[in-house]
Amino acid sequence: MKLSSFYPVICTSRVTETRDFYTRHFDFEIVFDAGWYVSLRRSGDPSYELAVLDAGHPTLPEAYRQPVAGLLLNFEVEDVDAEHRKLVDGAGLAEVLPLRTEEFGQRHFIVADPSGVLVDIITEVPPSGEFAQYFQQ
DSSP: OOOSOOOOEEEESOHHHHHHHHHHHSOEEEEEEOSSEEEEEETTEEEEEEEEEETTOTTSOGGGOSOOOSOEEEEEOSOHHHHHIIIIIITOOOEEEEEEEETTTEEEEEEEOTTSOEEEEEEEOOOOHHHHTTOOO
16 A cells, blocks of 8 residues: 555544644644644644544544544654743643653653643653663664
8 A cells, every 4th residue: 555645633522622732832734624624734844744523523434423532642853841841831731741751762741632632742862771672773
């Protein structure tokens, strides 16, 4: 299979709030907005896409018309501390996991979007000796 695109679609009852969260805090731009479906792309880099869909819309099979649960989006960045200052200190987003460094090779923090999707902001750091053996580079 040759892919021409791949992106997550967040099913939610809070389409507008979720759209605004990603456009305001993560530099996504609206490329299509029908109210029940919104397509977003990152400013300056269209390879990063995200969509938001009304969970009750009939485009979904009836048995699956429910808001998302258990989704975690990882955003890897150059400087997680700068992003923490911008998003938590500056924009007032609430952390659901405070900024910390993990032995497995990440410095990160987690916020939640209006739909309950977790957004993990990460900068890779050298792992401890115990975890270095698991990398397959």
